[in-house]
Amino acid sequence: MYSLILATASRYLLLLLLIFSVFLLLRGHNEPGGGFTGGLVGASAYALYFIANGIGEARRVLRFDPQAVVASGLLLAALSTLPSLVAGEPFMTAIWIDTGIPLIGKVGTPLLFDFGVYLLVLGMTLSIVFTLAGEEVRP
Amino acid sequence: MLSLLATGFLASALAPVLYRRFRENFGWIAVIFPLFMFAGFLWNYPRVASGEVIRESMLWVPSLGVNLSFLLDGLSLTFAMIITLVGAAVFLFAGAYMKGYADAGRFYLYIGVFMTSMLGLVLSDNMLLMFVFWELTGISSFLLIGFNHQKAQSRRSALQALLVTGGGGLALLAGILLLYQVTGSFEISSFYDMNAVVTAHPLYPLIVILLLCGAFTKSAQFPFHFWLPNAMEAPTPVSAYLHSATMVKAGIYLIARMNHEIGGTAIWQDTVLVTGAATMLLSGLLAFRQTDLKKLLAYSTLSVLGTLVMLLGIGSQLAIKAFFIYLIAHSLYKGTLFLVAGTLDHATGTRDVTKLGGLGRLMPVTAATAALASLSMMGVIPLVGFIGKETVYKAILELEPWGMILISAAVLSNAFVVMVTLLVGFRPFWGKLLPTPKNPHESPLKMLIGPGVLAALGLLFGLFPDVFISSMLDQSAASILSETLSLKIVLWHGFNLVLLLSFVTLFLGGALYLVRSRVSARMEGLSLPGWIKPSVWYEAGLQGMLSVARRQTALVQNGYLRNYIIVIIATASLFAIYTLSRAAEGLVLVSGSSITFYEAALAFIIVVSTLLLVTSESRLKSVVSLGVLGFSIGIIFVIYGAPDVALTTFAIETLNVVLFVLVLYRLPRFVKLSSTSNRVRDAMIALGVGGFMTMMVLVATSFDLSSELKDFFASASLPDGKGRNVVNVILVDFRAIDTLGEITVLAVAAMGVAALMKLKPDRRS
Numbered sequence: 036m037y038s039l040i041l042a043t044a045s046r047y048l049l050l051l052l053l054i055f056s057v058f059l060l061l062r063g064h065n066e067p068g069g070g071f072t073g074g075l076v077g078a079s080a081y082a083l084y085f086i087a088n089g090i091g092e093a094r095r096v097l098r099f100d101p102q103a104v105v106a107s108g109l110l111l112a113a114l115s116t117l118p119s120l121v122a123g124e125p126f127m128t129a130i131w132i133d134t135g136i137p138l139i140g141k142v143g144t145p146l147l148f149d150f151g152v153y154l155l156v157l158g159m160t161l162s163i164v165f166t167l168a169g170e171e172v173r174p
Numbered sequence: 175m176l177s178l179l180a181t182g183f184l185a186s187a188l189a190p191v192l193y194r195r196f197r198e199n200f201g202w203i204a205v206i207f208p209l210f211m212f213a214g215f216l217w218n219y220p221r222v223a224s225g226e227v228i229r230e231s232m233l234w235v236p237s238l239g240v241n242l243s244f245l246l247d248g249l250s251l252t253f254a255m256i257i258t259l260v261g262a263a264v265f266l267f268a269g270a271y272m273k274g275y276a277d278a279g280r281f282y283l284y285i286g287v288f289m290t291s292m293l294g295l296v297l298s299d300n301m302l303l304m305f306v307f308w309e310l311t312g313i314s315s316f317l318l319i320g321f322n323h324q325k326a327q328s329r330r331s332a333l334q335a336l337l338v339t340g341g342g343g344l345a346l347l348a349g350i351l352l353l354y355q356v357t358g359s360f361e362i363s364s365f366y367d368m369n370a371v372v373t374a375h376p377l378y379p380l381i382v383i384l385l386l387c388g389a390f391t392k393s394a395q396f397p398f399h400f401w402l403p404n405a406m407e408a409p410t411p412v413s414a415y416l417h418s419a420t421m422v423k424a425g426i427y428l429i430a431r432m433n434h435e436i437g438g439t440a441i442w443q444d445t446v447l448v449t450g451a452a453t454m455l456l457s458g459l460l461a462f463r464q465t466d467l468k469k470l471l472a473y474s475t476l477s478v479l480g481t482l483v484m485l486l487g488i489g490s491q492l493a494i495k496a497f498f499i500y501l502i503a504h505s506l507y508k509g510t511l512f513l514v515a516g517t518l519d520h521a522t523g524t525r526d527v528t529k530l531g532g533l534g535r536l537m538p539v540t541a542a543t544a545a546l547a548s549l550s551m552m553g554v555i556p557l558v559g560f561i562g563k564e565t566v567y568k569a570i571l572e573l574e575p576w577g578m579i580l581i582s583a584a585v586l587s588n589a590f591v592v593m594v595t596l597l598v599g600f601r602p603f604w605g606k607l608l609p610t611p612k613n614p615h616e617s618p619l620k621m622l623i624g625p626g627v628l629a630a631l632g633l634l635f636g637l638f639p640d641v642f643i644s645s646m647l648d649q650s651a652a653s654i655l656s657e658t659l660s661l662k663i664v665l666w667h668g669f670n671l672v673l674l675l676s677f678v679t680l681f682l683g684g685a686l687y688l689v690r691s692r693v694s695a696r697m698e699g700l701s702l703p704g705w706i707k708p709s710v711w712y713e714a715g716l717q718g719m720l721s722v723a724r725r726q727t728a729l730v731q732n733g734y735l736r737n738y739i740i741v742i743i744a745t746a747s748l749f750a751i752y753t754l755s756r757a758a759e760g761l762v763l764v765s766g767s768s769i770t771f772y773e774a775a776l777a778f779i780i781v782v783s784t785l786l787l788v789t790s791e792s793r794l795k796s797v798v799s800l801g802v803l804g805f806s807i808g809i810i811f812v813i814y815g816a817p818d819v820a821l822t823t824f825a826i827e828t829l830n831v832v833l834f835v836l837v838l839y840r841l842p843r844f845v846k847l848s849s850t851s852n853r854v855r856d857a858m859i860a861l862g863v864g865g866f867m868t869m870m871v872l873v874a875t876s877f878d879l880s881s882e883l884k885d886f887f888a889s890a891s892l893p894d895g896k897g898r899n900v901v902n903v904i905l906v907d908f909r910a911i912d913t914l915g916e917i918t919v920l921a922v923a924a925m926g927v928a929a930l931m932k933l934k935p936d937r938r939s
Binding site: 059063064065066067068069070071072075076078079082086102103105106108109112113116123125126127129131143145147148149151152154155158159160162163164166167168169 | 232235236237483817818820821822825826828829832833834837838840895896897898899901902903905906907910911913914917918920921923924925927928931932
């Protein structure tokens with residue numbers, strides 16, 4: 036069932052929801068939120084877009100294979116543990132750099148790690164949604 | 175040393191890529207790597223020989239006592255030089271030998287990983303680090319034995335080697351952990367002064383048994399010897415490298431390394447001595463009827479391994495000296511002969527000694543190399559094998575009161591080795607030329623250099639033992655015995671009993687060779703009862719385990735999702751109820767006066783939607799009720815101040831409804847299939863789980879749960895974690911390794927879902 040209103044709205048909602056999901060991810064360190072929630076919200080953004088526009092369109096908008104998103108999320112999370120080794124600290128010690136830029140402030144490996152979680156949850160949810168939605172993942 | 179090993183693993187990873195690029199000449203490139211390492215160890219040789227012990231340490235997991243610490247002393251340097259030198263010969267040889275294989279690039283990856291882990295094993299100063307490398311050598315050996323993975327026999331042999339050595343590895347790990355209980359450290363060098371403490375401890379016998387189990391399986395000692403001859407399924411360079419020169423000596427290295435820390439007691443010395451002697455004698459006898467070149471060599475390797483273990487068991491100064499000379503001599507000549515066997519196989523297409531003959535004229539260089547190595551293996555003057563055998567005999571003769579019995583066993587076993595040598599090293603090259611599957615020809619240069627150099631070194635070491643071995647010997651012995659030796663090595667001892675024994679051995683070996691074909695024809699009808707062979711026990715054990723697994727799988731995992739869920743939650747709640755019921759005495763019900771209107775309303779909604787969920791005949795209605803249920807629970811989280819959990823719950827519930835709707839598309843019309851009794855059973859289980867959860871909440875709330883953790887996380891979150899949201903800081907910083915584990919599971923689950931959906935694409939259309 037195609038609804039013109041939903042299809043049109045979903046285009047703007049997708050962007051808004053994605054911004055919101057990144058917002059959740061970034062503020063997670065100090066306020067409720069975080070990579071897991073952010074990833075779920077991001078996934079629902081695409082799920083909404085898929086409901087309104089169909090699976091092919093949703094895949095096109097996502098650009099990447101959801102499995103690749105899962106893999107890159109896991110890779111990013113794993114890579115974020117490496118700086119601690121280079122710095123000679125015990126494995127997975129958080130490393131923080133104070134950028135001094137207003138609004139961004141301190142940047143650290145936990146943020147990278149959380150971003151990995153975000154990507155992984157997003158990719159994993161979407162890979163399930165897209166697979167169930169009926170198209171082959173890849174021939 | 176850490177950087178050396180890291181380079182090793184990196185280079186191995188690059189090998190398949192480089193192989194694709196260079197193909198023909200890859201052997202020449204690959205050999206640079208072990209040669210480079212060898213040069214590095216050679217450079218350290220003077221320092222170590224002068225008595226210095228080189229240490230290097232980096233913290234890895236200091237809280238667990240696991241550190242990247244390395245130790246280069248006489249013992250590890252000797253092994254490291256053997257590993258890299260034989261490695262160089264084998265890498266070059268493989269360049270020509272593996273040409274016909276499609277996956278030769280992968281071969282270099284495996285064997286590179288093996289060499290690096292083997293180096294790591296002998297260089298590690300930390301027991302757990304050593305164990306990691308120990309297992310890595312086992313895994314790479316598995317991959318290499320099963321390299322011809324299309325052959326069922328290869329796969330079976332690979333699995334057998336993995337299970338036997340892996341099982342021993344588990345015993346070793348247990349032994350290491352027990353040793354840690356006693357000493358409080360994993361660092362090998364810190365055990366040096368603790369011999370008295372360890373040997374007096376009540377756990378000591380158990381530690382000895384467990385460590386020796388690891389060592390004996392790895393070094394194929396009786397009764398675990400059977401995997402080694404089967405491992406000959408591997409390509410020949412692998413047999414030459416892993417299963418004669420290096421990996422099978424890992425167990426021996428372990429015994430040598432631990433000797434001065436936990437040895438010196440009757441139980442240690444006697445077990446090692448008896449096992450070694452039994453292996454030595456038995457494998458000689460078993461070699462008698464073999465006709466396959468590689469199998470013959472494998473049994474003679476077993477015999478040598480047994481001898482080496484026996485020497486460690488004797489443990490006298492002379493025995494340790496013999497141990498080192500024999501170790502070096504064996505690596506040189508056995509590596510050569512294995513490679514020669516590979517050359518013969520490559521050139522003629524058969525490895526059956528009865529089908530080979532007269533090849534000396536066609537392959538003169540190979541024949542000369544083989545002869546040189548064979549003379550060393552038989553212990554003929556002036557090769558290093560001669561010194562080795564003389565010293566072994568001398569060490570055994572010293573032993574009272576068993577010396578005479580052991581010496582006859584040693585002479586007999588060595589006679590069998592001489593017989594094997596005659597069969598492998600001479601017979602194919604002499605006599606009449608026999609027809610073979612392929613037309614024999616001299617091999618390419620790449621296959622000649624490695625064995626040639628190893629065989630020549632055997633001669634040099636024999637002629638000039640002072641230059642090559644002596645300076646190293648003191649330091650190596652110091653690592654094992656904690657005392658330095660003042661024993662000279664000389665080639666010629668004069669005419670004495672030992673020399674006489676050497677001659678007896680040679681004559682006996684020659685005689686065995688001559689009567690061999692007649693006796694083995696006589697023995698054709700004879701066969702030993704099956705239960706006597708340890709390999710039969712192994713098979714029975716494996717089959718038994720598999721059939722138990724099959725039965726258990728059929729019972730617990732029968733393919734019906736509902737049964738899985740029943741099994742999982744029923745097991746979990748039964749065990750938990752048992753524990754909870756014991757804690758239930760102090761149960762205090764919190765009084766209900768504080769229930770607000772919102773809470774009552776939410777509880778009502780939850781109950782109603784649950785009832786609707788389980789009674790509804792429409793799937794859509796059930797899904798919606800489930801959504802309502804989830805959101806209500808989310809609101810409860812909001813009320814009780816857990817916004818993070820609430821947020822996540824809302825997001826998940828939303829997506830859940832979407833997912834369910836997607837699934838609904840694919841399901842057939844709703845029909846009631848389960849019988850009433852099933853539904854009653856399910857209801858009972860559901861109520862039971864509900865009751866258990868209620869009980870858990872009651873127990874959890876009626877005890878004072880003020881733990882230090884809560885305060886710690888709350889106070890450390892901002893200064894250490896740089897975040898005010900404690901939950902998130904715990905997730906991504908304090909407990910990040912748990913999260914990493916969880917998201918890995920998620921990623922695997924995502925792959926699983928995709929794979930499940932792809933499984934039957936035709937059914938969906």
